[in-house]
Amino acid sequence: MHLRDDLLHREVATGAIQDFPDPEPGLGEPIATIAEQFGQFSLNGHTEILLVANDSQQGLGWRMHAPDGFLTAGTAVATGAISVGTVSVALKQAKEQMSEKMVPLAGITAAFVFAAQMFNFPVAAGTTGHLLGGALAAILLGPHIGALVVTVVVVVQALAFADGGLTALGYNVLNMAIIPAYGGFAVYSGFRKLLPKSKGGVVAATGLAAGISVVLSAAAFSIQWLFGASAPVPFDTVFGAMVGVHILIGIGEGLISALTVGAVLASRPDLVFGARDLHPAQLQESGKVPLRAFIIGGLAVTLLVATVVSQFAVNNPDGLDFVAEDTGFISSAEEHSLGDSIFADYATSGINNEALSLAIAGTAGVLITLAVGYGLFRAIRPRKRVPV
């Protein structure tokens, strides 16, 4: 049993504070279960990494809400069209799934996602991340409702809170709602096939999918940058920076999403859309899931995604160029801001040797990720009880 849980339970016995979610029957349970899972290969000592819940909004938070003018007008219109199209499909599917209940249920769970995004956690070097919640929403509610709900959150944030530009809504919705929800759910479904059919399998798949969904968003943004950059920064620099930072954010996102789904499974497993295929008996099995596999798998997949995408970009800039020309992005890009530098002068922009710079960035990324992963391991393992 975890020290902190013990402390909490003891204090429950003495003081009477309601509303704390952890103690007793329902939600305390999965936490302990996950702790046990992590505990199977935990190490000694304590912890130094990351951290969560930065209460104040002061300082520069890492924010995904891009402002107006960050990508070219053509990209804004194109991503806007993609977003509108996808949302209308999501809307249709969501109506079928929830029927008449949809408006109140989707609306109030949207308020939940909004609130969940208030969880801030530092990432590295003074930047903080907030829970993005796209994959989490998709796993809890299904990809269509998940995408819809996060879209509403992003749009209201732009209009009522001035978070993100109005003309940036096309790509902000695409990157923060649609890609994490659909992409995250696809990754989740994939991992569910590989992992045991148990609560542990659901939790592990959630963590991996939520983490990867953040990286997918970053990669998507980078690709949009390729088409509609507003500044002469080459794709691979943006890609390296975005994916690198988001691998770190993804670890926090994955962990918190996994624990959240675990907590919901413990009290209302019927509410987890992504676990509807499980029988009650399978949900009982805590399934000592292969946490080692969970983390190693997560790192492997993330790096694989990063490598594949970046190699594609580096080796086939012409391919993307072609697409860009073909779809008329170049002309709009030239008109507005970017000039020739990105597409035409690919090799001379940024660091000269693309392959080398990518290799360096990649290696650094792997090392940082491993270090963080190792720290997480140590962080999560249950600690011995301190004699009181």
Add this chain to the structure above:
Amino acid sequence: MGAGHAHTLYVHEHSLVHRLPPETKVLSAFLFVAVVAITPREAIWAFGAYAAMEAALVGFSRVPVRFVLSRLIAVAPFVVFALFLPFIGAGKNIDLLGFSLSSEGTWAMWNILAKATLGATASILLAATTEVPEIVRGFGRLRIPPVITGIASFMIRYLEVIAGELARMRTAMTARGYDPRWLSQARPIAASAGTLFVRSYERGERVYDAMLSRGYNGVMPALDTRSATTREWLGALALPLLAAAVALIAVTTL
């Protein structure tokens, strides 16, 4: 608990801008920002003109200047990114104080700074002069599907309720000495997120029951019948029209 985030930007005042119907303001803000976004960055004077229009609007709507400036901090990370551009952009061909700067990068910096700031100011002004449920109502009148505005409206109605639950959980945790600094201490936070989801979902079911009890049949009744007058539309659209005129001159004279 990041409560600042849940607070809307509405500034209670009684200006003409506050009184304009929301749909006119929403459309006007969108159009204005769109015009700004497509204005060629080389037309520096045009951005000055846009800034002057916004400044006039700030004065007109009696939204405190300090308030607008303080909310502009939201774009700060992107500003920081933009400030790097002259140094990392391709083609180092300007020499300034011993630094060699990229002209392309400097232009890009200017472009992002100008458009992001003008866009954010427009959003801030919209949010400062229009209460959030009104913005959603405006969306409805702009023919956004009622399902979407319905979801948005429920979200806004319950945001403070749910944020309040979250705050109470955090208080209860803090009262028992919970002071998370490391990711290792995140489990209770995730557990509270799980609890919050279950409570939100169950509340959604209860609200649905309450709606059924009052005759809900899957379609939100149309309660909103007011629409803006031509004068109100003209008043609100004056801003983007003026901006469009500026953009047109800018494009033709470049």
Add this chain to the structure above:
Amino acid sequence: MSAAVEVADLHYTYPDGQSALAGVSFRVMPGERVALLGPNGAGKTTLAHHLNGIRRADRGVVAVGELTLGDDTLGEIRKRVGLVFQNPDDQLFMPTVGEDVAFGPANLGLSGNELEDAVSSGLGAVGANDLRGRVPHHLSGGERRRVALATVLAMNPSILVLDEPTSGLDPAGRRELIGVLQSLDVAQLVITHDLYFALELCSRALIMDEGVIVADGETAGLLSDEQLLSRHRLEMPYRA
């Protein structure tokens, strides 16, 4: 004369197999105010949800006036049975008080002046016409209760079913609510743990426990039977 609401041999089991209603029968006559008392988990709220058909019984009959609850009468019964939920935050879901009160009558097909009249009469009945433009979240506890009541009164029901209407109210809010409820001549079934509230408002009371009605009689009589009360986890607070 037919009863405002009549329930006969109602049975309901939750999806998880737990029995909630195990043969409930009673009737409330027009204009009558009846308290429904009982410990937590007795099935009171579940019973209330059966009265307008948002839960459907496994067995038994619910009748409102001359109508028997069924798929064809559901709409009309929901109009006649005004259910006020335990938590006003669940009841008040629209952006403003005025729109919330209009929600029910608008679903009944009212619009224009008719809708306007329904809203004014609902709000007027609880003395809340001045709250019309307010946002529900910013109302006081007592105001929320009264507005929640107004949302139902605007539909002109023949019976009100109130679930724990005094919970969370301060003494003044509770006093105002008693005044409002006494001023209405509609039949009322009031679920409450507040026994003095029951005593003051209702001449008749039902005690429910483990899914059945275990006592039905004059409120004052039932509440003076200490053994009956303690058998069902009820207790009159000390009265100075």
